[in-house]
Amino acid sequence: MxxxxxxxxxxxxxxxxxxxxxxxxxxxxxxxxxxxxxxxxxxxxxxxxxxxxxxxxxxxxxxxxxxxxxxxxxxxxxxxxxxxxHGLHPYGVETRVERALESVRPYLGSHGGDVELLAVTDEGTVRLRLLGSCDGCPSSSVTLKLAVQGAVEAAAPEITSIEVETADDEDAGAAGPLVPVDSLFARLHAESGTAGDGASWEVVPQLSGLEPGTVAQVGVGTMRVVACRVGTDLFAFEDRCARCERPFEGATLARRLGGRSGDAILRCAGCRAHYDVRRAGVCLDGDSAHLAPLPLLSDGATVSVSVPAAVAR
Structure with missing residues (x-):
């Protein structure tokens, strides 16, 4: 039988x-x-x-x-x-943070950048330094938010804050006033007229009312974008699965088991690949694939997405 x-x-x-x-x-x-x-x-x-x-x-x-x-x-x-x-992880917080940074270095490297761990203080502050094109780039705050910050917070939820030192601080000969994560986003808003690298900001009205926990596919110029909202945070990627290369039709958003309420895993309905939304769309299925994240700007009323000049209106 x-x-x-x-x-x-x-x-x-x-x-x-x-x-x-x-x-x-x-x-x-x-x-x-x-x-x-x-x-x-x-x-x-x-x-x-x-x-x-x-x-x-x-x-x-x-x-x-x-x-x-x-x-x-x-x-x-x-x-x-x-x-x-349960507080039983075999590695301490500093080791977990370094491993988290190692997981996003391939993505940062694909954009000519890197990140260095300076210290983890007794008070739970993680001190980082952005290197390469991530330092001084108009979209460095987006890179930090989508990749570095999400990876560190997922690996070490007990940390209290993330502070970033730039190469300019070191060149100035000072100990370097560390830049709080939140302050980096002011740079992006101040430069909202351009997105860098020949890209432009396109207003996408469909994303303003996107409900938490939902996924939406929208057109921005001639480009297709998949967006999802996790709590109050909004994320956007090129609408193409890195594994099966198909659009995210029917994709769902879920939380990983044992993770925090803010965790977000985007699942491709076609090949069932899983991507960590907060870590720049890195694939969680044992390979180096990752989605192509797109910077976002929101003033509370409208949402704009940065798209390459070749596909902008």
Whole structure:
């Protein structure tokens, strides 16, 4: 007799989103029902967290928790995410930040830039230096927001702030006043008339009312753009999957299991590839593919997208 195939396992990246939905739905039964649902999730998480901690202790006692095993745990996205939630990640915050920067360096390098980790302070501040074309570029703040900041925050959610030093600070001979992340965005707004590299800003009315957690495909000039909103943050990419090279028709947005509520994974409906929206669209399926992010500007009423001059109106 042929063996019966087991049903396909659910995509773990959508589990966190489903948990949030169920807890929100429990609120329809009143405050007490919602509180009980939240307590149940906490108790189950604590139960499995204690089990994971004991499991690691046993492996360590047997002398099996060597560097190779620790690296394998840290490299597995699902396992690392669960360990991070329970404070059991095998690497400290500085190592995790450096590994996060390493993951976005291929993307930065494709644009002639790089980033250097200067320090992680006891107060939880990550100090970085932008290098190459990322330093002084009109879109450096967008690069930081889409790639570097998202990668660091996902790897080390316990950090309190990110500060950036530029090459100009070093050349001036000063210790270099560090630039808070938020202040970098003022540069972009001040230069809203141009987007750099021959690009131009195009107003896209369809994106102003985009609801959180949704994905939209829009035309900007002759270019197709896929956009998604994560909380109050809006992200845009060229509408082409880096793996199957098809548009993101039917794409969905979800949260990774064990991640924070702000995590956002864009899933291609065609080839089922997964992309981290906050990390410049890096592919999460074990290869170096990444989407092509597009800078955005919003003044609260309108949203503009930076597109190459060749495809602008």
């Amino acid at each position: 042929a063996r019966e195939e087991s049903p396909a396992a659910p995509d773990w990246r959508t589990t966190g989103e489903r948990i949030d939905t169920l807890i929100a739905a429990s609120g329809s039964g009143g405050v007490i029902a919602r509180e009980r649902s939240e307590e149940l999730v906490r108790l189950v998480a604590d139960f499995y967290g204690a089990g994971l901690e004991r499991l690691l202790d046993l492996v360590h006692q047997q002398g099996r928790l060597d560097d190779g095993v620790l690296a394998a745990l840290a490299d597995d996205e699902l396992v690392a995410g669960v360990l991070l939630v």
